[in-house]
Amino acid sequence: MDRTKVLAMLTVLGLALVPVAAWAFDEPFWIDLFARVAIFAIAALSLDLILGFAGLVSFGHAIYMGLGAYTVGILSYHGITAGLVHFPAAIVVSALAALMIGAISLRTSGVFFIMITLAFGQMGYFLAISINAYGGDDGLSINRQSDFGSLLRLDDLHVFYYLVIVILAALLWLGFRLVNSRFGLLLQAIRFNERRMNALGFPTFRYKLAAFVISGAVCGLAGALLANLTLFVSPSLMHWFRSGELLVMVIAGGMATLVGPVLGAIIYLMLEHVLAGLTVHWPAVLGAILLLIVLFGKQGLAGILLARKKVKEAKPHG
Amino acid sequence: MSAGTVLLVEQSLNGLQFGIMLFLMAAGLTLVFGVMNVVNLAHGSLYMVGAYLCASVFAASGSFLLGVSTGIAGATLVGILFEVTVFRRIYDGDHLDHVLATFGLTLICNEVVRMIWGPTALFAAVPQGLAGQVQLMPGLSYPAYRLAIIVVGLMVAGLLYVLVNRTRLGMVIRASASNRTMAAALGVNDVVLYTIVFGLGAALAGLSGLMAAPVFAVTPGMGDNVLILSFVVVVIGGIGSVRGAFLAALLIGFVDTFGRAFLRPLLASLFAGNVADNAAPAMASLLIYALMAVVLFFRPQGLFPPRTR
Amino acid sequence: MGKRRGFLLAATALAALVQTAQAADKLTIGFMTTLSGPGAVIGVELRDGMLIAMDHLNKKVGGLPTSVIVEDDQQKPDVARQLVNKFQKSDRIDVAAGFSFSNLMLAVYGPLTQAGTVTISSNPGPSQIAGKECSPYFFSTSWQGDSWAEAMGAYLQKKGVQNIYLIAPNYAAGKDVLTGFKRFYKGSVAGEVYTPLSQLDFSAELAQIRATNPSAVFAFFPGGLGIQFVKQYSQAGLKDKFTLYTSYTIDNTTLPAIGEDAVGLINTTFWNAGADNPVTKKFVADFQAKFGRPPAEYAAQAYDTIMLLDSAVKAVNGKIEDKPAFLAAIRKADFKSVRGAFRFNSNGFPIQDYFQGRVVKGEDGKPTIRIEDIALKDHGDAYASECGLK
CATH class of the missing domain: 3.40.50.2300 (Response regulator)
Structure with missing residues (x-):
């Protein structure tokens, strides 16, 4: 087993031990905090699939999280509480949105791709504000968690927490399989030289679109989980700042490593929490760290923890 | 003069005024984009710096002109500081580097402003001489301050046109925007050029911010939303094209204002109930981004790309 | 983004000394308000009104050493929601108070009242809370929004x-x-x-x-x-x-x-800073002296929030764990309000x-x-x- 996978297992194990620590130190808030961390880890993981492996800088990824969350919120609003409806619906809705957005955006590249994904993200944000029936600017409260019957009671925070961790672990495992599959290798090859892959007869557009849709669907799942944690959805989920934060998590943790984004989400949200306790001006510290990462440490935390060789391989050309 | 005509003229002026403010923001952004190929999210911070400096100096000294000069000078200095300390190190990086580094800069700037001026909003005053209205036509008196924004903006746009198209510096800028490597090979000193272009962009952003200060509230992070709109302008206009930025800014200004003003009656005639009341303003914002996506899809180079290319 | 703008108002060392068995030894109030952006005009006023009340009570509400945890909701509903979670699970507050905007109030109303947290709105009074969704745990020292x-x-x-x-x-x-x-x-x-x-x-x-x-x-x-x-x-x-x-x-x-x-x-x-009422006179004078400006309605409402709590904590002799008694004492509204006489309607809003x-x-x-x-x-x-x- 390679070191990336060991690091991934250790990370998941660490997250799984949080409720124990919360109990030992009598700090029940930690479970809420880390449930949030793990959910954002899933979202960052989904972004890494297209950012790290396909080189697609999506600056509007928060829209899928928002769509997933709003799907749960809107279904609950209309009295549909079944989790077996909520989660598939959230995934399908965000996948369809990703299909549509991807089909249009992927015809552009470079900075135009960044801008067009940003435009779609903002459209989602303003759409959520404009639909008054579902709260508009005020957001939408959800009465209770998705209903999976008595087997899986999501209103029990411990049950919910471990569900999130299991999903995260499963997605990591699937992610590792995916990026090392023929599909994953083709994606990475496209990132290095798309023209050559095209010339070799690979339908590169379709490969990128497939990755984009998978990424959107997973991010939608994260959104559905977030809606269940906070029981509240609001347009700010889709604000461009959120999309920026997701990018930061991926980069800070280490691109194209899958486990990196998970670490990135942990670092980002923990820094936010810890710094916020120390100073009201914590975003400045965060900003400084971000600058330092770009100027001096592009490989991210995972890159530092793992062999440097691996990271060099993953570095894109131009 | 019929009431309908007056309304149309007034809303056009509103659209023009908003468009002009966007243009001043976008002009700097598109120059930096075109010449250095850098995505600068921190451009909104320069807008904020201009607004804060002008509003507080004006409030303290009572002199609007002093406020304006401080605002522009301050934004220019901060811009040059950015260029020298951060941007020089990331010109060679990819766009992702730019997004992250300037996102970080934005966070820092917002907090520094919060440290100095506090988190609550400042409400900038309009200078005494511009507080009234100007009678433009029978039945239409337009706020003098907004008229001043239009006039100043048009003048700056004219100066910028002359600068870019009629001076040696402009020629160098155009050459660099067209082909950076070739321009450098032909002896263009890009270190100095980049600093000048960046400073110029910063000055324009500061001017835009300080003029916007009395129209909006002066708050930490005030530049962030204008920034995103300016990106829309830059992309629609064609990256690197000042002329494109001007036309696209006016387009966005008009779409936004007319969307807010006339989308509601339009929707009201289509849908029952208060759908229109609630949805119209947000729909207008949505329209702008939809426009950007359409332009990017059909003409990724923008509607008015730089002619030199 | 859980921005924290917290500061403790009471000497926690003192609280540690006065550990008695039956009655609560301290009172923790989570005070949520808007301290950044254009909405801070209202939020700062709410906070400052609360501070005057804490001064008048020597930082002891109903005789209990009191810490007020002030947090900035940034006028964002999702931030407000997170803050309430922190209030309840990390700070373990006894009372939630403050609140600046109605949409934020609505976002946090469910989690607060469903968990049985005593909630006093110093400002917003959305119609939903006044009507069908009213709760015995909710009170307002301001007004209903209409x-x-x-x-x-x-x-x-x-x-x-x-x-x-x-x-x-x-x-x-x-x-x-x-x-x-x-x-x-x-x-x-x-x-x-x-x-x-x-x-x-x-x-x-x-x-x-x-x-x-x-x-x-x-x-x-x-x-x-x-x-x-x-x-x-x-x-x-x-x-x-x-x-x-x-x-x-x-x-x-x-x-x-x-x-x-x-x-x-x-x-x-509903209130006039120039009214000939001893409570208002003292409040306005002290507010002016401390902050150098005359108070607005928001400050008066927040002042009343703390004074209402003071009367209720006193009435139950500090035994705020006895929720029914504590709620009943609040409902009596036996305190000196800036508006003179004060009484609650059935839904916890003033008449x-x-x-x-x-x-x-x-x-x-x-x-x-x-x-x-x-x-x-x-x-x-x-x-x-x-x-x-x-």
């Missing part, structure tokens, strides 16, 4: 004004205010417009008003929105053409920033008088609000009948 506008509606109805143009931001309170206005105003409406809550440039809307040519305008724009709206209304030359009537817009927080442009405006309120006033030039040349008349006397809200509580 009320000031109902008073204005009643005033204009009496005055016989016709063809009025209505404008308010598009959020929970905006809708309540216009609903309340129309409950008492029966004349014709020239137009009804909602603007996005984050919008500060009203040029497009002002042009529409000019084109509609109404006989008057009724506007609701709280805090920073009001400052911008009234200034722009005047700058566009509309002030002299169409009289501007406002609720929750002109007060001592916004008046200094608006200045001359506010003179001549008509507003409604009180509402006044109509006008902005005039004061003796020092600065604009000030002069109360002119009572608009609604002993007024309770329209939603109390929908609330199942007694």
Whole structure:
């Protein structure tokens, strides 16, 4: 087993031990905090699939999280509480949105791709504000968690927490399989030289679109989980700042490593929490760290923890 | 003069005024984009710096002109500081580097402003001489301050046109925007050029911010939303094209204002109930981004790309 | 983004010393308010009113050493939601108080009342909370959101004004205010417009008003929105053409920033800083001394929140764990309010008088609000009948 996978297992194990620590130190808030961390880890993981492996800088990824969350919120609003409806619906809705957005955006590249994904993200944000029936600017409260019957009671925070961790672990495992599959290798090859892959007869557009849709669907799942944690959805989920934060998590943790984004989400949200306790001006510290990462440490935390060789391989050309 | 005509003229002026403010923001952004190929999210911070400096100096000294000069000078200095300390190190990086580094800069700037001026909003005053209205036509008196924004903006746009198209510096800028490597090979000193272009962009952003200060509230992070709109302008206009930025800014200004003003009656005639009341303003914002996506899809180079290319 | 702007007001060392078995040894209040952005105009005033009350009580509410944890909700519903979670699980508060905007109040109302956290709103009073979704754990020391506008509606109805143009931001309170206005105003409406809550440039809307040519305008724009709206209304030359009537817009927080442009405006309120009432006099004097400015309604409401709590904690001898007794003591409202007598309606909102006033030039040349008349006397809200509580 390679070191990336060991690091991934250790990370998941660490997250799984949080409720124990919360109990030992009598700090029940930690479970809420880390449930949030793990959910954002899933979202960052989904972004890494297209950012790290396909080189697609999506600056509007928060829209899928928002769509997933709003799907749960809107279904609950209309009295549909079944989790077996909520989660598939959230995934399908965000996948369809990703299909549509991807089909249009992927015809552009470079900075135009960044801008067009940003435009779609903002459209989602303003759409959520404009639909008054579902709260508009005020957001939408959800009465209770998705209903999976008595087997899986999501209103029990411990049950919910471990569900999130299991999903995260499963997605990591699937992610590792995916990026090392023929599909994953083709994606990475496209990132290095798309023209050559095209010339070799690979339908590169379709490969990128497939990755984009998978990424959107997973991010939608994260959104559905977030809606269940906070029981509240609001347009700010889709604000461009959120999309920026997701990018930061991926980069800070280490691109194209899958486990990196998970670490990135942990670092980002923990820094936010810890710094916020120390100073009201914590975003400045965060900003400084971000600058330092770009100027001096592009490989991210995972890159530092793992062999440097691996990271060099993953570095894109131009 | 019929009431309908007056309304149309007034809303056009509103659209023009908003468009002009966007243009001043976008002009700097598109120059930096075109010449250095850098995505600068921190451009909104320069807008904020201009607004804060002008509003507080004006409030303290009572002199609007002093406020304006401080605002522009301050934004220019901060811009040059950015260029020298951060941007020089990331010109060679990819766009992702730019997004992250300037996102970080934005966070820092917002907090520094919060440290100095506090988190609550400042409400900038309009200078005494511009507080009234100007009678433009029978039945239409337009706020003098907004008229001043239009006039100043048009003048700056004219100066910028002359600068870019009629001076040696402009020629160098155009050459660099067209082909950076070739321009450098032909002896263009890009270190100095980049600093000048960046400073110029910063000055324009500061001017835009300080003029916007009395129209909006002066708050930490005030530049962030204008920034995103300016990106829309830059992309629609064609990256690197000042002329494109001007036309696209006016387009966005008009779409936004007319969307807010006339989308509601339009929707009201289509849908029952208060759908229109609630949805119209947000729909207008949505329209702008939809426009950007359409332009990017059909003409990724923008509607008015730089002619030199 | 859980921005923390917390500071403890009580000596925790003292709290550790006075550990008695039966009664609670300390009181922890989670005070949520808006301290950043244009909405901070209201949020800061709420906080400062609370601080004066804490000064008056020597930082002991009902005799218990009290810590007030002040947090900034940034005027974002999702942030507010996270803060409540932190209040309940990390800070383990006894009482949640403060609150600046109605949409934030609605976002946190469920988690607070469902968990049985005693909640006192120092400002917003959304109709939902006053009516069907009312809770025995919720109280307001301010008003139900329709009320000031109902008073204005009643005033204009009496005055016989016709063809009025209505404008308010598009959020929970905006809708309540216009609903309340129309409950008492029966004349014709020239137009009804909602603007996005984050919008500060009203040029497009002002042009529409000019084109509609109404006989008057009724506007609701709280805090920073009001400052911008009234200034722009005047700058566009509309002030002299169409009289501007406002609720929750002109007060001592916004008046200094608006200045001359506010003179001549008509507003409604429930409280008058110049009232001849010993509690108000002491409150206003101490507020002026500490912060160098006269307080607005928001500060008075937050002051009352703490004073109400003080009376209830005293009544149960500090045994706030006895929830039914504590709630009953709050409901009695046996405290000295800035508005003189104070009593609760069945839904936990006050029943009180509402006044109509006008902005005039004061003796020092600065604009000030002069109360002119009572608009609604002993007024309770329209939603109390929908609330199942007694």
